[in-house]
Amino acid sequence: MCKSNQPSIGVYPGTFDPITNGHIDIIERALHLFDKVIIAVAVNSKKDPLFNASERVASIEKCFEDQKDRIEVIEVASGLLVDFAVKKNAKALIRGLRAVSDFDYEFQLALMNRKLVREVESIFLMTAFRWIYISSSMIKEVACNGGDVSDLVPPHINQLLKNKYSTK
Amino acid sequence: MCKSNQPSIGVYPGTFDPITNGHIDIIERALHLFDKVIIAVAVNSKKDPLFNASERVASIEKCFEDQKDRIEVIEVASGLLVDFAVKKNAKALIRGLRAVSDFDYEFQLALMNRKLVREVESIFLMTAFRWIYISSSMIKEVACNGGDVSDLVPPHINQLLKNKYSTK
């Protein structure tokens, strides 16, 4: 009756600069649907991130210390995301949706990814209601201007943001 | 390493008046993610469907004759859809997305469903590219005006549509 005996794997890609409670929420939802979730941290040389790749990987791993067997965090520096997913035997790319404008872009991306590799499905999950309005960039903007983001990110991310912006 | 030993179940609700190739595509994608998919056929007394409930259930079952162990088709006449999903031990409500306007409504619905029952996730899948523009109502409008929909629905649905509209 089972689909297969292999563990089901989902890939959740993003920049995570930094990871927010919204991302964490999506990952936890994905853990109800997949045996394993691989968090693919995009190392895009074009953008100038606040946190470098190793800082981002380390801070994500810290969020899931007690689920090490089901979560893997991997830097993805080059190549197509769908090729990465195929190499990892992933069944699906996981995308979190927040707003209508998100959806429009995600739609195009999913169509392109499907064209490139037919076997990997794109599935869309919705963040919990209270995270719908947050994004990494808005959190950075608020934190940079002295606003309190302590209930929008995990405590260690909050501390990292304070360190970054106080030294400026 | 497994999420649980129970088979994972997804509920795919709809009116299916009639079922289209787009619906079938979503169901086949869902079968890659769930052990079992329950197709919940809404019997909404307000709308005036072209096919009655038993016609719709029978024509859906015919599409999945060779996957009877993994597909179940059930009429849902009253009560909340999320309550139905809970009763069936479903992990997720499956929704197919086509266009931006779809998304807007689906978003509100998913938020309301989550509020009503926290344990059932809403997951969104995208139909194959070539089905993005079809819907049951557009197919009926085309068929009603003598247009050819034979490559948008399964053959037995095509025949049913011809029977309905020729007798008018």
Added chain:
Amino acid sequence: MCKSNQPSIGVYPGTFDPITNGHIDIIERALHLFDKVIIAVAVNSKKDPLFNASERVASIEKCFEDQKDRIEVIEVASGLLVDFAVKKNAKALIRGLRAVSDFDYEFQLALMNRKLVREVESIFLMTAFRWIYISSSMIKEVACNGGDVSDLVPPHINQLLKNKYSTK
């Protein structure tokens, strides 16, 4: 330094079938911006409301019993809304926004209203975050199917809904 010595009046139109916590939230926000808010209850003969006009007016008045001097509830049976607003010396039509699809319609309506009467401004307020996903029609659908809406409407509305649907 003052704009004028007359009290500022805003008109908040709607069907209110029934009034929800989202409506009440918008009205309370409007009370911070206007001296008086007139709630214009549309008596549209085309739609078939669950509650008749006097039920709706009475149940709205009950929500604002302790602010009778600043809230007025009036049935509007015919004529243009902007003409009503002018007759009442209102400065603005108040509209609550929830989703993108709302906005699109509201935009067209505001442009038409402005064309008809130049002196009445349309202002848009956003409901509190937790009411963004509710609407009168979704509440009726949930209540009709036995779902719990007790934290989405005031207690007396919840009771009215139970009465309506149990007698069906």
Added chain:
Amino acid sequence: MCKSNQPSIGVYPGTFDPITNGHIDIIERALHLFDKVIIAVAVNSKKDPLFNASERVASIEKCFEDQKDRIEVIEVASGLLVDFAVKKNAKALIRGLRAVSDFDYEFQLALMNRKLVREVESIFLMTAFRWIYISSSMIKEVACNGGDVSDLVPPHINQLLKNKYSTK
């Protein structure tokens, strides 16, 4: 150097209940692009129009009395619109766009029409700025409530609307 020696024909479909200045504007723009424009008046038995088919055809013809050689007004009662366009040797279906929500539906319709008949192009024109917010249904709602629509429709339509609503 010419595309062909045949006159180029565009079909502009609609309900035109009644025709507005926005429709007229689109037709005049289409006359710059096509040798002939056929106005296809949909006689949809499902909707309950304010003006019957012959009233609508007559009132449209009156708008273009001095361009009878380049404008044709035809009732379309049944059959697919694209089949009608093919029968009339039309190169394109002309659609007027107003708002985002329009576009979403038009997009789906154009995809379906192209699937049905490949040779007929859908082209989208934008109404003049001052007509963007008007539609036949909004004009009827305003006129029905005693509002002045004299600068949104031609004079003879304004008179027809007054006749309809005064006799109610």
Added chain:
Amino acid sequence: MCKSNQPSIGVYPGTFDPITNGHIDIIERALHLFDKVIIAVAVNSKKDPLFNASERVASIEKCFEDQKDRIEVIEVASGLLVDFAVKKNAKALIRGLRAVSDFDYEFQLALMNRKLVREVESIFLMTAFRWIYISSSMIKEVACNGGDVSDLVPPHINQLLKNKYSTK
């Protein structure tokens, strides 16, 4: 009967690079709703504006020379906008809406601002119809390419634009 004896204050934030007739229209509408409007000129070091902060403040002040008692123009260099609004005892942040894409972003921003400071309301006003399609950036692009923007900005802004682009 009055809300309070204190003058009501609204804050209208923006980059104003340069101020357009659309901005001026929103400010004049806001003056009907508030006793005083504070124009908060964002001095964002990341963007590279055409006009520096003092040029922008001076050119805005020139637009409202005869309403100095009700309009205040202030540079905002750092800190959160909502904190600024609280410090100024403002009741509301005023936002002008033009298009759907605007709304989507504004919605997220308003939710974040409300989360940060509960007492400051976001209210949305619509520009006059004829300014809906203009923005500072589009005006700069047109002016830079020799187009005429004299009826989209006040005369002194038109002159400033000519000076900037002729010296290039």
Added chain:
Amino acid sequence: MCKSNQPSIGVYPGTFDPITNGHIDIIERALHLFDKVIIAVAVNSKKDPLFNASERVASIEKCFEDQKDRIEVIEVASGLLVDFAVKKNAKALIRGLRAVSDFDYEFQLALMNRKLVREVESIFLMTAFRWIYISSSMIKEVACNGGDVSDLVPPHINQLLKNKYSTK
């Protein structure tokens, strides 16, 4: 019966960095509506294109070698696009539409262009279904990461992309 004896001209503007099958499809559709199509290649100094202006012009010309009498490819370095269209006696600006987000921007642009020059119409065509999800930037991103875009661009563009990215 003819609109005029002059050949009808449409201008199709873009960056074309590089030209895709989607662009080519729009141009071929435009050739059914206009006697001549001028492809206006924007040489925008702000953006940093992958291909320089002469590379882009040459590669577009190569796509239409057998229609040289009806297609003209011209670099547009400065000035307003509508002024260019007027100078070329063009009847219309041709725009290809793909997604809802496209439309929103195109709408604003068309309104501005119409304001600047009344005689030039903006007409919107839809790409063939299979090109709806592609754009020059997405193609570059895929090609840059080693993905196969050979069925999304003409062969010589595919080769040019390989040359560019292999030399990096």
